[in-house]
Amino acid sequence: xxxxxxxxxxxxxxxxxxxxxxxxxxxxxxxxxxxxxxxxxxxxxxxxxxxxxxxxxxxxxxxxxxxxxxxxxxxxxxxxxxxxxxxxxxxxxxxxxxxxxxxxxxxxxxxxxxxxxxxxxxxxxxxxxxxxxxxxxxxxxxxxxxxxxxxxxxxxxxxxxxxxxxxxxxxxxxxxxxxxxxxxxxxxxxxxxxxxxxxxxxxxxxxxxxxxxxxxxxxxxxxxxxxxxxxxxxxxxxxxxxxxxxxxxxxxxxxxxxxxxxxxxxxxxxxxxxxxxxxxxxxxxxxxxxxxxxxxxxxxxxxxxxxxxxxxxxxxx
Amino acid sequence: xxxxxxxxxxxxxxxxxxxxxxxxxxxxxxxxxxxxxxxxxxxxxxxxxxxxxxxxxxxxxxxxxxxxxxxxxxxxxxxxxxxxxxxxxxxxxxxxxxxxxxxxxxxxxxxxxxxxxxxxxxxxxxxxxxxxxxxxxxxxxxxxxxxxxxxxxxxxxxxxxxxxxxxxxxxxxxxxxxxxxxxxxxxxxxxxxxxxxxxxxxxxxxxxxxxxxxxxxxxxxxxxxxxxxxxxxxxxxxxxxxxxxxxxxxxxxxxxxxx
Numbered sequence: 001x002x003x004x005x006x007x008x009x010x011x012x013x014x015x016x017x018x019x020x021x022x023x024x025x026x027x028x029x030x031x032x033x034x035x036x037x038x039x040x041x042x043x044x045x046x047x048x049x050x051x052x053x054x055x056x057x058x059x060x061x062x063x064x065x066x067x068x069x070x071x072x073x074x075x076x077x078x079x080x081x082x083x084x085x086x087x088x089x090x091x092x093x094x095x096x097x098x099x100x101x102x103x104x105x106x107x108x109x110x111x112x113x114x115x116x117x118x119x120x121x122x123x124x125x126x127x128x129x130x131x132x133x134x135x136x137x138x139x140x141x142x143x144x145x146x147x148x149x150x151x152x153x154x155x156x157x158x159x160x161x162x163x164x165x166x167x168x169x170x171x172x173x174x175x176x177x178x179x180x181x182x183x184x185x186x187x188x189x190x191x192x193x194x195x196x197x198x199x200x201x202x203x204x205x206x207x208x209x210x211x212x213x214x215x216x217x218x219x220x221x222x223x224x225x226x227x228x229x230x231x232x233x234x235x236x237x238x239x240x241x242x243x244x245x246x247x248x249x250x251x252x253x254x255x256x257x258x259x260x261x262x263x264x265x266x267x268x269x270x271x272x273x274x275x276x277x278x279x280x281x282x283x284x285x286x287x288x289x290x291x292x293x294x295x296x297x298x299x300x301x302x303x304x305x306x307x308x309x310x311x312x313x314x315x316x317x
Numbered sequence: 318x319x320x321x322x323x324x325x326x327x328x329x330x331x332x333x334x335x336x337x338x339x340x341x342x343x344x345x346x347x348x349x350x351x352x353x354x355x356x357x358x359x360x361x362x363x364x365x366x367x368x369x370x371x372x373x374x375x376x377x378x379x380x381x382x383x384x385x386x387x388x389x390x391x392x393x394x395x396x397x398x399x400x401x402x403x404x405x406x407x408x409x410x411x412x413x414x415x416x417x418x419x420x421x422x423x424x425x426x427x428x429x430x431x432x433x434x435x436x437x438x439x440x441x442x443x444x445x446x447x448x449x450x451x452x453x454x455x456x457x458x459x460x461x462x463x464x465x466x467x468x469x470x471x472x473x474x475x476x477x478x479x480x481x482x483x484x485x486x487x488x489x490x491x492x493x494x495x496x497x498x499x500x501x502x503x504x505x506x507x508x509x510x511x512x513x514x515x516x517x518x519x520x521x522x523x524x525x526x527x528x529x530x531x532x533x534x535x536x537x538x539x540x541x542x543x544x545x546x547x548x549x550x551x552x553x554x555x556x557x558x559x560x561x562x563x564x565x566x567x568x569x570x571x572x573x574x575x576x
Contacts, residue, residue: 053414078416089411091403093336105328106415108320134339150411 001080002067003031003157003190005052011060012047021047023214024061029192029207031157034184036205037194038306044214045194046086049162052192053083066157079107082156086163088147092136096127096146099135100153107154121149124179141172148176152183158190159183165200177204198303210309217309226300232274233298234281236267239291247290254284261311270300270308322418329417329425330432333399337433343395348437351388352444355380359448362507370511374539378452381445382534383506385462386527388437389470390497396430397477397490404485413573423482423569427474434470438463458537461547468554469530475561482568504528529553 005028012022022044029035037045050056052065054074063070066080090099100118109117122131125145130138135146144164151159161180165173181204183189195201201208202222209219218225238244248267251260259270271277274297285292320328337344358380366376403409403426412422442450442459452458481490503521505513505528513519522528533550536543 055410055413075416078414081414083414085407085410085414087407087410089407089409089414091332091336091408092406093339094332098335102328102332103411103415106320106325106412106417 001076001157003188004064004067005029005035005158005190005192006064007052007061008063009061010048010051010058010063012044012051012056013059021214022051022058025211025214025216026061027209027216027219029190031190032184032188034180034191034204034206035193036201036208037192037211038196038198038201038208039194039211040196040310043211045211046162048211049083049085049160049192049194053081053160054078079154080157081160082151082154082158083160084147084151084162084164086166088143090135090138090143090146090150093134095132095134096122096138096149097131099146100149103150103153109153117153121152124152125149126175141168141175144168144172145175148179155187156189158192161191161193163194163196166196180204198301198306202301210306212310218305225305228305232271232277233296233300233304234269234271234274234278235296235298236269236281237265237293238267239293241265243290243292246288247285247292250284250288250290251281254280258308258312261307263307268304268307270304320417322421325418325421326424326428329412329421330428333426333429334432336399337395337429343398344392344433344437347388347391348440350391351384351437351441354387355384355441355444355448358383358507365508368512370509375451377445377448377450378538379535380507381442381450381538382462382531383501384441384445385438385466385534386469386530387497387501388441389434389466390473390500392434392437393430393470393473394477394490395433396426396474397479397481398487399426399429400478400481401485401487401490404481405487419569419573422573423478423565427471427478427565430474431467431470434474435463435467438466452538453541454537461537462534465530465534465550465554468551468558469527472554472557472561475558475565479561479565479568482565482572485572500525500527505531526553526557 007028008026010022010025011020013020025044025048037048039045047056051058052063052070054070054077057071065077068076070077094102097118100121101114104114104117105111118131119128122128125148127142127146127149130142135143138146148164165176168176177200180191180193184191193201193204205222207219207221208225209216210225211217218228220228236247238247244262244265244267248260248262251267251269255269255271261268269281278295278297282295359377362380363376365371366374366379371379400409403412409422442462454461476496477490484490503518504525505522510519510522513522529549530553533547536546540546
C-alpha cells in the first residue's frame with residue numbers, strides 16, 4: 001500500500017452512443033502530492049474519478065491506486081481512499097452524526113470508536129452544533145462539508161474530490177480549501193482534485209493536468225504551464241467589430257494562428273518578449289489604421305493557458 | 318478494517334429501519350387502506366358466508382388474507398422506493414465507495430422492508446381480532462400466517478428492488494406496483510373457487526400464485542391443520558421468490574457492477 005496513483009493508457013468508451021469519454025490517458029500522482037485535473041464540463045474528469053474510485057470499469061488501460069489495481073482489487077482500493085463525488089452522497093433522513101457513525105462502522109470501527117470519530121470529524125468541518133440535526137435541513141454548504149467529513153472517516157491515504165466547490169459560496173469554498181490544504185500538508189494525504197476553476201487549481205495544486213475532450217493536453221506545475229505559452233500577453237479591445245476583425249486578420253498573418261485568440265470582443269496575443277513585441281503589434285495596427293480602444297500587457301494566468309490550449313484543440317478538429 | 322457480510326447487512330438494515338421510522342407517512346396510508354379493505358369487505362360481504370359452499374366459515378377469517386396480502390404487496394414496494402431514493406440522493410454511490418459487502422447494500426433495504434411488513438401484518442391481525450376474528454389453529458396458526466405474509470412480501474420486495482435497480486427511477490418503480498391489481502383481484506379474493514362465475518376468472522385464479530397464498534392462510538384460519546392446504550402456499554412462495562430474487566440479484570449485479 002502506498003499513496004500513489006499510477007495510470008497508464010486509460011480509456012473509457014460508453015456503449016450508449018459510443019461515447020469515448022476518456023482517451024488513452026496516462027499520468028502519475030506521487031504520495032503526498034496535491035494534483036488537479038482541470039477541464040471544462042464533459043472533458044472526462046468525472047469519468048476518470050469514477051474509474052479510479054472503482055465505481056465504473058475502464059474499457060482499456062491500467063490504473064493502480066494505493067498500489068492496488070482498481071479493476072482486479074476494488075475492495076483493497078476502497079479501504080484506502082476517500083471520495084467526494086460531484087453530487088453529495090448524504091441521506092437526508094439521518095443526522096450528520098448518525099451518518100458519520102454509520103460510515104465509521106462500515107469501515108470497521110466499533111461502537112465507541114465510531115462515536116469518537118464522528119465527534120472529531122464534526123469538529124473538523126465545523127458542524128458540531130448541527131450534528132444532531134437531520135441532513136435534510138442542512139444548507140448546500142453544510143452538506144458539502146459533511147460529505148467531506150464522510151470521506152475522511154477511514155483516514156484515507158488518497159482523497160478524490162470531484163469538483164468539490166462547484167456551486168458553493170465564497171466562504172464555504174474557502175473553508176473547504178483550507179481543510180484540503182491542511183490534510184495535504186499536515187497528514188500528507190495525496191489529493192486528486194478535479195475542477196473547472198483555474199484559480200482553484202492554481203492556488204491549491206502542486207501539479208496540474210489540463211484535460212479536454214477526454215485527453216490530457218498539458219501537464220506541469222502552475223508555473224511551468226504559464227511559461228509554456230510565452231511570457232507575456234497583449235490584450236486589446238477595439239472601437240468597432242470591424243476593427244476587431246481586421247486586427248485579428250492582420251495579427252494572425254504576422255504572428256501565426258496559434259498565437260492570437262479572439263474571445264468576447266477581446267484580442268489576445270501570446271508573445272515571448274512583451275515590451276519589444278508590443279511596439280510591433282501597435283505598428284501593425286497603426287499601418288492599417290485600426291482604431292484601438294485599449295491595450296494591456298500582462299503575465300498569463302491559468303485562464304489564458306486554458307483558453308489557448310482548448311482553442312488550439314478546436315482548430316485541430 | 319472491514320466487516321463481514323452479516324455485520325454490514327446489520328448496519329445497513331438498521332439504517333433503513335431508521336429511515337422508515339422517520340417517514341411514517343410512507344407506511345401509514347398502506348396500513349389504513351388494508352384495514353379499510355378488511356372493514357368494508359366484512360361489513361358489506363359477510364352475508365355471503367351463509368351460502369352452503371362456505372360450510373359455515375366465518376367471512377372475516379375468509380377475507381383477512383386479502384387484507385394481509387394487499388398490505389404485503391404494497392409494503393414490499395417500499396423496498397424499491399427506498400433504493401430509488403438512495404440512488405437519487407447519491408447515498409447509494411456513497412455506500413458503493415465503502416468496502417461494505419455489495420450483497421449487504423442490496424439486502425439491507427429488502428430486510429428492512431420485511432420487518433416493516435411483519436409489523437403491518439400483526440397490526441392487521443389485531444384489527445381482525447377487534448372485529449371478532451376466531452382462528453381455528455390458535456396462536457401457531459397466526460405464526461404460520463405471519464410466515465406466509467413475510468414470504469410473500471419477500472417475493473415482492475425482490476420484485477420491487479429489481480425494478481428499482483434496473484430503472485433507477487421513482488416513477489417506474491412506482492408503476493411496477495401496478496401488478497398489485499391483477500394479483501389481488503384475479504383470484505379467489507371474495508368467494509371460494511367454486512363460486513367464481515366467469516370461466517376466464519377461474520383460469521386466471523388457477524394461474525395466479527396469490528390464490529394459493531389465500532388458500533393456505535384460509536386453511537389454518539378456518540379449517541385447522543391440513544398439511545397439503547398449507548404446503549400450496551409455501552410452494553407458491555418458493556417458486557415466486559426464486560424468480561423475483563433472481564431478478565433482483567441480476568439487476569443488483571448490473572447496478573453495482575462497473576460496466
